Amino acid sequence: MACVNICPKQCIEMKPGKLGHLYPAVNQNECIDCKLCHKICPENNGSLSLNYPLTAYAAWHKVESDYLTSTSGGAATAFAQYVLRNGGVVYGCASSKGIHIEHVRVASEADVVLLKGSKYVQSFIGDVYRQIRQDLNGGLMVLFIGTPCQCAGLRSFLRKGYENLYCVDLICHGVPSQELLKSHVGKVSMKRGELVQFRKGNDMGLRIFDNENRQIYYSNVWYERFKDAYYNTFIDGYTYRDSCYRCRYANPSRCSDVTIGDFWGLGDDLEHDNVNGCSCILPVTEKGAELVKNSELELHERPVDEAVRGNAQLRTPKAETGRIKLFRAIYRAIGIKRAYLLCETDNIFVLKFVKPVKRRLGL
Template identity: 30%
Template sequence: MIDILEKYRCTGCSACYNSCPTDAIKMEADRGEFLFPKIDYEKCIKCNICENICPIIKKKDILEERYVKPIVKAAWSKDEDIRLSSTSGGLFSEIAKGFMKDEDSFIVGAIYNKDFLVEHYITNKVEDLALLRQSKYIQSDKKQIFRRIKEKLDQDKKVLFVGAPCEVSGLYNFLRRPYKNLITVDFICLGTNAPKVYRKFLEMLKDKYNSKVKRVWFKNKTYGWNLFSTKVEFKNGKIYLKDRLHDYFMRGYIGKKKFYIRECCTQCQYKGFPRVSDISLGDFWGLGKKYPELDQDKGTSVVLINSRKGELLYNHIYDKIYSYDKDLGDAINGNPALMISPKLNEKIDDFYNDLDQISFDKLINKYCKVNFREKLRIMKSEIKKKLGIKEYL
């Protein structure tokens, strides 16, 4: 049964939960509200399907052919509104629109629910793509989305699934066979964050602004793509807006050692190549230093085309995007997370002990102190911002 898998290795992909024929598995939350499988042994028939489905216990070869070395592109949408409202260059939106030709084409990706937590959602409506757009930065509750995907595929509907590499791997293991009508997209992942930490962040803001949240927008481009911001809008009209150097949530996430990523992310099984998905997307960080003409500070996507399926879909949207051939080395230099797993901070237990005791801003100021070198960097960044000088990551 799935409980032979050590907790620190579990990705929370939900393949086991979706595959159990007696619904004997539930996904239970830990201290960070990460979800883990829990077996009800009164319902369990010991079929071991969950164990055989698990992509960590029974790591299988990639079901469909992948390029050993991906085709690399730097790209962005020709639609300025899509580009500016997206996390990077708007490539997800253009790929999704290119895929959705009729009502039999479904997109599956992460959305905010009414509580601004994250879950996976399936739609065949183009107008829903705005809900799927943008990075959400906490782990999604996938519920029984894999079952719904299989139902659509078995009905010969077309499905484009977007998720973290471990979620894509979980889906493939759950399906157990290739489907010609399935295309998968993953993203370059720095590690998935704890829902409870994010929830505490929002609770702190709701108290400070004395209002309920209306919208959460990570990597907002008010100060540009390179100095991306976290923007939270409130129902009373007030707005929280801080760039990546000042935002409380980002300070605990993008530091050298992380405070609230899932433990399995420190030994991610999906680094390197070949990639698990047909297409991988991310920010083409560092591109502006070498090719300044390709970085207008509005967002440039790195696109890794990993299969023939992915290549055909990408070619289909060429008239909707600006696309430039690039080297794999350029992509890796700007995104070391392609190859290297992040590390957890040694004080993580103390951090979680304090999480319920002090407000989130005080928590981050306690555990993510800004050293002299970082203060100097912040000062330089603020001067550049005032002078209108472009800053490259």
Template identity: 65%
Template sequence: MTGSEICSKDKCSGCMACFNVCPKACISMTPGKLDHLYPEVNQDLCINCRMCQRVCPENNHLSLHYPLTAFAGWHSDREQYLTSTSGGAATAFAQTIIRRGGVVYGCASEPGLKFRHTRIADLESLVRLKGSKYVQSDIGHIYSNVKQDLKSSLTVLFIGTPCQCAGLKSYLGKDYDNLYCVDLICHGVPSQKLLKKHLNKISSGKADYVTFRKGNDMALRVFDKSGEKIYYSNVWNQRYRDVYYSAFIDGYTYRDSCYSCGYARPERCSDVTIGDFWGLSNTVEHDSVNGCSCILPITEKGYKLVKESELTLIERSVAEAVDGNSQLRHPSRKTRRVRVFQSLLSVFGADCAYRLCELDRIFTLRIIKPIRRRLKV
């Protein structure tokens, strides 16, 4: 068995189901294009059992289901709401599960620039999961930890990208009544190595911790070991200043699989889908500055979790949610610019290739627009 026999490289989402299932632990994740991680099989240890191939969600597509309804919502506790990404739905679900004696698995941003899925069992530690990390989270051996918890009859909430939820479900191979899966609406993930290289460059190696969003303020904030903020760049107000964030927003640095993602559609693989409620009618009274969650219950179990959580909910139509959020309709587009970027990568590196591909837009923004403003034309 080789890595590309598990599934084709352009389809591999890096969900790590194969890595978790291998009985000989002979699969490692190694960097490929744009430093994204792909499975590599140690031929000396492999016994050709093909469990990695069988467990891959690319080879065995999960059944997907259309949402039961849609809610615009936010955490009813103002403090929790303001410290979350969109409306704090993920935090509200996590609190519900922990109050029931369960455990939560989600992506934590950790000092030392690590972004990995971790197990949280108490309310105080939930803060570690808060906030979107615009990078691919490291799953490690989390799926096998989830299985152990499920077998010990603990209630488990797993929060992740759709491909990670699919990876977990494929790995488990059967439904568990005590498992809740919540997936994020996702437009694609850059690799951790790409982010680390960038952070080290902009901070001369001082970066220790980062955040990507505070409500609707989409800004990269970088902190050093003492907790002092050493860098801030808002991706919209300071367009093109931060190359990592700009390239992420413009869809240049995702995995190849993100451009053909099978989960970027209204039908979903989890119990609840959450994201930003973009396109929410302005007749709905909500805090548009600090964000609003789009909450799509997919299963009855998911619906109950939504209703029992500390959320202020306004029922909307699924069509409104889907219309406002392109990731619920189709994957990110691999535009001609992205294709050119990928062919320039090996020669120029990611930063320079991105700037070259956006040169016309950067020129318009930095040169043409200020001239027009001055001339008032």
């Protein structure tokens, strides 16, 4: 959405494609052909530098309550608190308006809770890049946390470096669309879902809460693999945006100041809480390294290679296998309900037909 933010005529709208992901559409009647949208799109300009991390840390928040309420080790929360305590503002992903998942501006520590937790869906950026530029030009310290492509979009939109900006990206293996999430929540919860939560530490549970914060739905993808089709197909990489399968940021070299994720593959020489999660922190710039050291985190230095070996998304994007292509072809042609059938590997009837259908479609 860098193009939407840069457009001087504000004539670019995000419209859903066949799988519900958003794509820019230019209103040609309003367009003045300035080509700014093309110039700043990180997909079109390959000039954004990617840098290899300076080091790696296994880490967790020093405050237990913050640690226990975060997805991995609470690194994102610790960075946000540091910036807010120093008079800055934080932009991150919240599910504050029902299950509409979007990036918001947080200016007080009490609101950091809005950003906690991974939302396994494409977050809506809105006009956040423009708000960030305004804050940066006003001299505020700004922290932006998002997927690598969102960080690349922000850097590209800004068109110059800012000393007062910290950019933190997530190790990311791809995003389903909000359209898909909304239809799923409608189907699985009897009452209207008001808030979704995807996981806490190693508990890969999809939870839906009502407007009085009562949990009205729960499914854990590790224990009941095929109960929740949305979560199951997310984990196995069926429902991502097309661009995720050729993501140039799924790479050991990174586009931000700091990269965070789970420390998969962490050696057992380091004693840590295996149940509630552990952050992998990769400082990439000197400024990022300072942010890490100044935050309220227990840090254990590790070789970068250990993090890269343990986490496939630090090496390569999710491969679009023949089966994934078939799923997407069915989804596009006749809808998600039939496509989901393909992922229930227990379904012998479906499996019997996978190979011949794939052959016919040339996949």
